[in-house]
Amino acid sequence: YAYHLVAAARSKSTEKMFGFTGHVYAFDSTTIDLCLEVFQWAKFRKHKGGIKVHTLYDIESQVPAFFHITVAATSDIKVMPEIPYEKGRITSSTVGTTTSPISTR
Numbered sequence: 001y002a003y004h005l006v007a008a009a010r011s012k013s014t015e016k017m018f019g020f021t022g023h024v025y026a027f028d029s030t031t032i033d034l035c036l037e038v039f040q041w042a043k044f045r046k047h048k049g050g051i052k053v054h055t056l057y058d059i060e061s062q063v064p065a066f067f068h069i070t071v072a073a074t075s076d077i078k079v080m081p082e083i084p085y086e087k088g089r090i091t092s093s094t095v096g097t098t099t100s101p102i103s104t105r
Helices: 002-012 076-082
Strands: 024-034 043-045 048-058 063-071 090-093
Touching (some): 024 076
Parallel strands (some): 024 090
Antiparallel strands (some): 043 048, 048 063
16 A cells, blocks of 8 residues: 555656656665564664665655665665666665666666
8 A cells, every 4th residue: 555655646746856767766774773672573783673664765756666674684785676677767875785786777
């Protein structure tokens, strides 16, 4: 259902901010800390637990186009193959992911 809402929100934006034919995206992630006493499955450090939300943000529509939740230790490079391929897209990401050949598709 979430992806249905995202698609509906993205379709409302028609303004092109850039002169590119494809969409322009930013890809990044954030870690959300979780209490290990409650979420034992979320352990990623000796005394710390958490999850990571990886987000592909459509800059022009200002709506997330893709999001993926993993355990906190998962790197962005491992999630990038999960992103649906869109011909002509331009993706900006943090320095740690630019060495990945996947980001050049």
